Amino acid sequence: MFNAELIEKAARFRGVDEDPTRNLSACPALVLNADYTPLSYYPLSLWPWQTAIKAVFLDRVDIVASYDREVHSPSLDMKIPSVIALRQYVKQSEFPAFTRFNVFLRDRFQCQYCGSHDHLTFDHVTPRRLGGRTTWENIITACAPCNMKKGGRTPKQAGMPVHQAPIRPTSWQLQQAGKLFPPGYLHETWRDWLYWDVELEA
Ligand SMILES: [Zn+2]
Numbered sequence: 001m002f003n004a005e006l007i008e009k010a011a012r013f014r015g016v017d018e019d020p021t022r023n024l025s026a027c028p029a030l031v032l033n034a035d036y037t038p039l040s041y042y043p044l045s046l047w048p049w050q051t052a053i054k055a056v057f058l059d060r061v062d063i064v065a066s067y068d069r070e071v072h073s074p075s076l077d078m079k080i081p082s083v084i085a086l087r088q089y090v091k092q093s094e095f096p097a098f099t100r101f102n103v104f105l106r107d108r109f110q111c112q113y114c115g116s117h118d119h120l121t122f123d124h125v126t127p128r129r130l131g132g133r134t135t136w137e138n139i140i141t142a143c144a145p146c147n148m149k150k151g152g153r154t155p156k157q158a159g160m161p162v163h164q165a166p167i168r169p170t171s172w173q174l175q176q177a178g179k180l181f182p183p184g185y186l187h188e189t190w191r192d193w194l195y196w197d198v199e200l201e202a
Helices: 004-011 049-057 100-106 144-150 171-178 188-193 197-201
Strands: 029-032 061-072 077-086 120-124 139-143
Touching: 029 049, 029 188, 049 061, 049 077, 061 188, 077 188, 100 120, 100 139, 100 171, 120 144, 139 144
Parallel strands: 029 077
Antiparallel strands: 061 077, 120 139
């Protein structure tokens, strides 16, 4: 169970309601890989406290830091873990899955024609009717107005240059992109494990 599936799970697009950083009663634990880097930066790899405690008892994780809050059961009292590290290293696959979320992440959630962050959708750079395929190399993030304006034309025909030529990113490149999106909430014990803390404090 502790394999690439977990990363996929952590990276799956989540709605606001499911976002543990917005649901603090879930006392989410930051999940680190065995090398103490986050399993995923964006969305940040977080587990609800129940999952974290279960993993502790299954000896699958080490507790790195804890909340002040405790859980009580007949057999023990225990502080809720706030940072946990997997005992077994999870190797990230070299290339991430081709998903809508990952395309947005590669493109920094920005229209690749005008730079807008709003009303984002996807565009086939070479239109489908001209043989354009649905691949990393031919799909880019585009806002709805640009998408409409471009229509079934190539960027050249439409006079709409693409900001950054689409590539198939490596997992490492996608992780780098994820670091640009720190979560709205950071528990103090998470800060040491996330590289952007210094920048946030500055
Ligand atoms: Zn646009």
